[in-house]
Amino acid sequence: MSDPTPRTAVPNLIITEDNKFFFDAAREGRLEIQRCADCGELRHPPGPACPKCRSFNWDTIEASRKATLHSYTVVHHPPDPSLTYPLAVGLVDLPEGTRLVADIEGIEPDELELGMELEVGFGEHAHGEILPRLFRPGGAA
Numbered sequence: 001m002s003d004p005t006p007r008t009a010v011p012n013l014i015i016t017e018d019n020k021f022f023f024d025a026a027r028e029g030r031l032e033i034q035r036c037a038d039c040g041e042l043r044h045p046p047g048p049a050c051p052k053c054r055s056f057n058w059d060t061i062e063a064s065r066k067a068t069l070h071s072y073t074v075v076h077h078p079p080d081p082s083l084t085y086p087l088a089v090g091l092v093d094l095p096e097g098t099r100l101v102a103d104i105e106g107i108e109p110d111e112l113e114l115g116m117e118l119e120v121g122f123g124e125h126a127h128g129e130i131l132p133r134l135f136r137p138g139g140a141a
């Protein structure tokens with residue numbers, strides 16, 4: 001019996017009641033961020049409770065998809081056939097007031113500069129889900 005799971009080092013995503021909205025929106029090309037319904041604090045990645053006031057009440061906002069590169073790393077290991085190397089992964093500030101981690105596409109690592117403007121687009125994860133990716137402004141898929 002063959003195993004239908006792709007052989008890759010990329011972990012499977014775990015979708016819960018607290019993060020399903022994020023993946024549903026990404027499939028529609030929208031970046032949604034979780035917001036505390038009591039104090040208004042934005043948080044990403046999504047979770048069940050507000051880290052600021054501990055409320056379990058939340059809703060979401062649609063983010064602009066604008067981003068500013070706060071930090072990045074260039075991943076070389078583990079070698080994985082589902083990934084394209086060099087793989088730059090960025091930590092970006094969103095103007096709405098939280099941060100996001102995503103792969104950077106279409107920009108060579110030596111072209112990256114902290115503070116550069118980027119745009120959030122979307123691309124397919126190794127296991128088929130649609131996830132945010134970072135592009136030059138105007139270059140998003």
Ligand SMILES: [Zn+2]
Binds near residue numbers: 036037040041054
């Ligand atoms: Zn709160």
